[in-house]
Structure formats: C-alpha cells, structure tokens
Amino acid sequence: MSHTITPINANIRSVAHGESEPPNAIEARGLGKRYGKRWALSECTFSMPAGKVAALVGPNGAGKTTLLHLCVGLLRPDAGAVTVLGYAPAAQTKALLARVGFIAQDHPLYKDFTVAETLTLGRKLNPHWEDTIATERLARLHIPLDQRVGKLSGGQQAQVALALALAKRPQVLLLDEPVASLDPLARRDFLRTLMEAVVEQGMTVLLSSHIVADLERVCDYLIILAASRVQLAGDMEMLIASHKRLVGPRRDASSLAPLRRTHTIIEESHTPRQTSLLVRLNGPLLDPTWEVQDVTLEDMTLAYLGQPPESEAGK
Amino acid sequence: MIDFHLDTHTGAPPYVQIAQQVRQALRLGMLRVGDQLPTVREVVEKLAINPNTVLKAYRELEHEGVVASRPGQGTFVLRSLAGEGLASHAMLRRSLTQWLRSAYDAGLDEESVLALFQTTFHQAPREQRTGEEDTA
Numbered sequence: 474m475s476h477t478i479t480p481i482n483a484n485i486r487s488v489a490h491g492e493s494e495p496p497n498a499i500e501a502r503g504l505g506k507r508y509g510k511r512w513a514l515s516e517c518t519f520s521m522p523a524g525k526v527a528a529l530v531g532p533n534g535a536g537k538t539t540l541l542h543l544c545v546g547l548l549r550p551d552a553g554a555v556t557v558l559g560y561a562p563a564a565q566t567k568a569l570l571a572r573v574g575f576i577a578q579d580h581p582l583y584k585d586f587t588v589a590e591t592l593t594l595g596r597k598l599n600p601h602w603e604d605t606i607a608t609e610r611l612a613r614l615h616i617p618l619d620q621r622v623g624k625l626s627g628g629q630q631a632q633v634a635l636a637l638a639l640a641k642r643p644q645v646l647l648l649d650e651p652v653a654s655l656d657p658l659a660r661r662d663f664l665r666t667l668m669e670a671v672v673e674q675g676m677t678v679l680l681s682s683h684i685v686a687d688l689e690r691v692c693d694y695l696i697i698l699a700a701s702r703v704q705l706a707g708d709m710e711m712l713i714a715s716h717k718r719l720v721g722p723r724r725d726a727s728s729l730a731p732l733r734r735t736h737t738i739i740e741e742s743h744t745p746r747q748t749s750l751l752v753r754l755n756g757p758l759l760d761p762t763w764e765v766q767d768v769t770l771e772d773m774t775l776a777y778l779g780q781p782p783e784s785e786a787g788k
Numbered sequence: 789m790i791d792f793h794l795d796t797h798t799g800a801p802p803y804v805q806i807a808q809q810v811r812q813a814l815r816l817g818m819l820r821v822g823d824q825l826p827t828v829r830e831v832v833e834k835l836a837i838n839p840n841t842v843l844k845a846y847r848e849l850e851h852e853g854v855v856a857s858r859p860g861q862g863t864f865v866l867r868s869l870a871g872e873g874l875a876s877h878a879m880l881r882r883s884l885t886q887w888l889r890s891a892y893d894a895g896l897d898e899e900s901v902l903a904l905f906q907t908t909f910h911q912a913p914r915e916q917r918t919g920e921e922d923t924a
Contacts, residue, residue, distance in 0.1 A: 526838050665836035672829050672839045690794055690802050690837040710801045764907065769797065 496559075498523040498645050498677040499544060503553030506539050512701055513539040515552065519696055519706035521679065523644075526671060528688045528709070529681040530774055531698035537681040538578065540698065541649050544679070545575045557645055571600055574643035578650045580634035584623030588633055591622055592640070599641040606674075607640035610666065628659025632666060639670050646670075648680040652687070660684075664691050689713075689770040697777045704777040709770070716773045719750045719763040732760065740776040751776040789826060790818055794835055802837055806845035814854065814869035825855060825863040 497520045504517040514536040521527050529537050542548040543555050546562035546569060555562065560569040582591060588611065596602045611618065616629050625633065631651060638646060651667075652660040664687055671678060682688060695712055697705040705712060716739070723746050729738070732752070740751040751768065758765065768776075790813045792806050800808075813819040826834070831842045846863050849855045857863045891901050 524840075526840070661836050665833060668832045668836055668838060669829070672832055686796075687836075689796055690835065690841070693838050693840050710803070713801065761911075765910070767798070767800075 496523055497521060498525070499555070499557050499679065501540075501543075501553065501555045504540070504543060504550055504555050505552030506536075506543060506548055507551045514543070514698075514701050517553070517698075517703050519703055521677070521694055521696075521706075523677050524675065525694040526668075526678040526692045527680070527694035527696060528692035529679060529696045529698060530685060530688065531681075531683065532778055533683055535698045536701040537683075537698055538649055541575070541647050541679070541681060544647055545570070545573060572644045574638035574641055574646040576634050576638050576646075576648045576651055579654060580631050580651070582622045582630060582634055582637075585621060587619055587621055588616060588625075589618040591633060591637065592618070595637045595640055601642050603640055603642055606642070607636040610636045610639065610670075614662075614666070626659070628655050628662060631655060631659065631663050635663065635666055635670075639674065642674065643676055645677045645679070648678070650681055650683070652682065653684060657686075660687060667691070685771045685774050695770075697774055699778050713768065713770055713773060715755075716751065716753050716768050716776075717758075718766040718768050718772065719748075719752055719758075720766065721748055721760075721763045722746065724748045739773075740779075789824070792826070792831055792835060794837065802841045803844040803848070806831070806842060807848050810845070810849055811854070811869055814865065817868075819865050819868075821865050821868050823865045825865070827862055 499521040501517050501519050505515040506513050517540065529540065531537050539548065543550055544557050544562055546566040549563040557569055558572055562569050586594070592604065592607050595607070596604060611633065614632050616625065616632060622630060622633060652663055655663060667678065668691060689709070693709050695705065695707065695709045696703060723743060732738070735756050737753040737755065738750050739753060742749050751772065790809070792809050794802055794805055810819065810825065825846065828839050828842045831837065832839050846855065846857065850857060854866060854869070855863050856866050888901065896904070
C-alpha cells in the first residue's frame with residue numbers, strides 16, 4: 474500500500490471559486506510550530522472561508538491542538554503565518570480574543586463553581602457578553618444554574634462550556650476535540666446545540682476531532698492533518714465527490730502509470746487477481762474496466778491517514 | 789409536515805438526501821402544493837446537521853421550480869410531482885418482474901441480481917438511461 478500526499482494548493486483554488494467568494498475567516502500560509510527539534514506542525518497552508526463549519530481531522534499527535542493554539546495566540550508560529558479574521562493571533566491577541574471563542578480539550582471549567590457563578594465569570598471577563606444566550610440555552614437543556622459544575626455529567630459540562638463560548642458572541646468559534654469524551658447521545662446533543670447556534674449566530678466554526686462519525690452531517694469544510702502536515706483541505710462535499718474507490722483486474726506499477734498521469738492514487742491494495750484503489754479524480758476516468766464506487770468521509774479520511782478502513786474487513 | 793432522515797453510510801451527500809426526500813414526499817402525495825417545508829432550524833434540531841446543508845437542498849429544489857422561499861416565512865411547495873410517471877409504474881414493474889424471473893431462471897441469486905442491477909445502473913450514463921428502451 475502506498476501513501477501519496479496530495480498538493481493542496483490546487484484544491485484550495487478550486488474551492489474558492491464556488492459561490493460568491495466570502496472573505497476568509499482563517500488563513501494559514503506555510504505555518505509551522507516546533508517543539509525542540511520536532512516540528513509539531515509544518516508547511517500548513519489553507520484558506521477557510523467565513524461561515525463554514527470546518528472539521529480538523531487527524532490522529533492523536535497529528536498537530537491539531539497545536540494548530541488551534543496558533544489560531545488563538547496561545548502559541549507563536551516558528552514558520553509561516555496564520556491570520557484569523559485578518560488578525561495575527563500572537564501579536565493582536567486582545568483584538569482577536571474579543572471576536573473568537575475557544576473551547577479547549579476536555580472543556581476545562583472551575584468544578585467548584587456553580588453554573589451561575591461560571592456565567593458571572595464569563596460576564597465579567599468578556600466585553601460583548603450576552604447573558605440570555607447562555608441562560609436560555611441552558612434552560613432549554615434543563616441544566617440547573619445552581620448546580621456545581623463538577624456535579625454535572627460530562628455532556629452537561631460540555632454544554633456549559635459551549636454556552637459560555639457562545640454568550641461572548643464570537644465570530645469564529647474554535648473547539649478542540651469537543652466530543653471526544655462524550656458518549657454518542659451526548660455527542661449528538663452537543664453537535665445539535667452547536668448547529669442551532671450556527672443558525673442563530675451565523676459564525677464560523679473550526680472543530681478538531683479524531684472521531685469521524687457525525688462530522689459529515691455537521692461540517693462543510695474539511696482539513697485532514699496527519700504527520701504534522703495538511704494532507705487535504707477544502708469543501709467537504711466536493712472532496713468526497715472527487716474521491717472514488719476503483720476496483721478492477723490486477724494492475725502493476727506500469728499499467729497504473731496512465732491513471733497516475735491524471736489522477737492521484739491515495740491508497741492501493743493488490744491481490745494476485747484484483748487491484749483496489751482509492752483515488753482522487755482530477756478529471757474524467759477513461760478506463761472503463763474499473764468498477765467505480767463512492768466513498769464515505771470515513772473511507773477517504775482513513776486513506777489519507779494511511780490506515781485500511783475498519784469496514785473493509787467485513788466486506 | 790414531513791420528517792427527514794439521513795443515511796450516513798451511503799456516499800450520497802446529506803443535501804442530496806434531503807432534496808430526494810422532498811421529491812419523494814411530493815411523488816407520494818405526502819406533500820402538496822402550498823405546504824410548508826420544515827424550517828432550517830427545525831431540520832437542524834431534528835437531525836443535528838449543518839444549516840448550510842438544508843439551505844443547499846432547499847436552493848436546489850427552488851432551482852427546479854418545485855418550491856419557493858418567502859423571506860421571513862419559510863419555504864413552500866409550488867408544484868406537485870405526484871402523477872409524474874405514475875401511470876407507467878405498473879408497466880415498468882411488470883417488465884421488471886419478468887426480468888427478475890429470467891434472472892432467477894438463469895441461476896442468479898438475490899445478491900447477483902442486485903449487483904447486476906447496481907453496476908448496470910451506475911455504468912449507464914443518465915442520457916442513455918432516458919431515451920433508449922431496453923427490451924431484454
């Protein structure tokens with residue numbers, strides 16, 4: 474099995490001319506961050522249009538948290554640059570933080586505070602705070618304001634963290650693994666609340682996740698991060714539509730050469746009789762001997778992460 | 789009012805599935821002219837999906853002239869699809885039943901029949917699918 478890295482520039486341009494071009498909410502250009510000798514993130518380039526709900530997908534340790542921390546100014550880049558709403562996060566932190574919400578991994582909250590006290594804290598710390606956004610949301614979810622945060626379930630704590638972030642009325646909301654620790658039901662509830670907020674407040678969202686389930690229905694932009702690099706970035710539907718699984722009689726390297734000239738092979742596997750590929754089509758497929766199958770977000774993501782999809786075992 | 793559901797295991801994008809379900813409801817008469825489609829908010833609440841997906845589906849239906857959106861009010865059905873091709877259903881079903889019988893006579897099992905249908909369906913370009921009639 475080979476693993477090909479796709480140049481992302483072409484793809485970003487193809488995405489940009491979609492509908493009327495909205496300004497970009499997040500732009501990264503050659504962005505890199507180094508811890509000692511190790512690059513946690515390198516040559517990261519993408520432009521995420523405003524109004525998108527983007528998924529930042531990749532295995533643990535791929536650099537997702539590093540990228541998010543660079544976006545809110547918690548880290549300073551060692552290479553390249555990132556801008557959020559036109560601001561450089563590390564240099565213009567104050568101006569940016571008034572417009573950006575960030576929920577760190579495991580949604581850290583003061584466990585001894587009641588929910589009401591937590592909201593008071595948020596009100597005192599944020600200039601554009603709107604209490605009713607948080608209180609109405611929490612009332613709808615039947616989360617009591619007089620309860621201590623530490624006594625709430627994991628799902629409820631996540632909802633409190635989200636309500637806090639939404640009440641500051643951010644234009645961009647960044648979430649680091651918001652659903653990783655939640656059970657499937659709480660995960661769906663959390664994403665539902667997030668999507669309702671997108672309807673009401675019309676913000677740009679970037680959420681990282683190593684769980685691909687549920688992202689397809691929630692996100693319309695995708696960034697795949699693996700081995701500290703961006704493997705793929707662009708409009709979710711267009712990316713899924715341009716990737717296909719091709720199954721056909723066994724080919725060797727030389728007979729695959731014509732295919733490679735136009736298309737990009739992301740993943741290939743061979744048996745003595747059969748060849749199966751996951752390709753990114755860059756034009757019409759001329760060879761009719763391939764059986765062409767649609768792929769799911771999971772198939773595509775796993776191919777870029779270089780792992781065989783789990784579902785494959787059952788087929 | 790109709791309810792949408794999403795099948796995330798097919799390759800069909802969510803917006804395509806929603807548009808299909810509206811058309812299907814129209815064909816089956818579950819939606820009629822003048823009916824209101826669920827609001828974006830209602831669909832988002834029900835399915836926990838991206839609101840842009842719902843908007844995209846509704847925009848596609850609007851392009852097709854099936855629905856119209858009235859600002860501040862919602863999206864309403866403009867024309868019905870019921871009856872479209874309904875008359876030929878019985879005949880098509882008969883010839884499909886015949887085809888199935890000959891497939892089973894030829895020794896194909898259910899899985900092979902489905903595989904054959906699916907590969908033929910996917911391989912025949914849409915232009916070819918309309919037009920010529922296959923009498924096999």
